[in-house]
Amino acid sequence: MGVSLSHATGRARSGRRRTLRPNADINVTPFVDVMLVLLIVFMVTAPLLTVGVPVDLPQTRAQNIPTKEQPLQVTIDAQGQIYVQKKQVAMEDLVPMLTAIAKAQSQGAAAGSGGGPAETRIFVFGDQALAYGRIMQVMGAITSAGFTRVALISETPKGQAALTPAPAATAPAPRR
Numbered sequence: 001m002g003v004s005l006s007h008a009t010g011r012a013r014s015g016r017r018r019t020l021r022p023n024a025d026i027n028v029t030p031f032v033d034v035m036l037v038l039l040i041v042f043m044v045t046a047p048l049l050t051v052g053v054p055v056d057l058p059q060t061r062a063q064n065i066p067t068k069e070q071p072l073q074v075t076i077d078a079q080g081q082i083y084v085q086k087k088q089v090a091m092e093d094l095v096p097m098l099t100a101i102a103k104a105q106s107q108g109a110a111a112g113s114g115g116g117p118a119e120t121r122i123f124v125f126g127d128q129a130l131a132y133g134r135i136m137q138v139m140g141a142i143t144s145a146g147f148t149r150v151a152l153i154s155e156t157p158k159g160q161a162a163l164t165p166a167p168a169a170t171a172p173a174p175r176r
Helices: 029-050 089-108 132-145
Strands: 002-006 021-023 072-076 082-084 087-089 119-128 149-153
Touching: 002 089, 072 089, 072 132, 087 089, 089 132, 089 149, 119 132
Parallel strands: 072 119, 119 149
Antiparallel strands: 002 021, 072 082, 082 087
């Protein structure tokens, strides 16, 4: 901060001398420098603050995606029991049953439509009280068998409107 004292110009009245008047100019360059540094600090740290956001996975406001074919339904209840199309199956029988159903669906479909595990759509319904690891174990077994169109289904919270869906992306085939 600087102060400049300048002499008043002009003639003095009645032989009196004019007093010096202060000219106060504030140098704003350091202030601007500090503000730019603070802006950069906030821009760098802001994306890091969203890491600890809690997520409630079983509920979503996404719209239902219309499909032509009827997907297979794999349901896991609160006790961890697995059901395929409402029929209870053991974990070791899950993949053979899904493969057999996919082959039967592809044979019943029109010729040249592809079919098979890669084209079969599977919806996984997991109970909210179920441990996340159990759902991932079942989904891992399904995808390791070559099924690539697997979706985890959730409910829309009551009283809320559904959101419009994002464009769908195809999942890459699993590596073997």
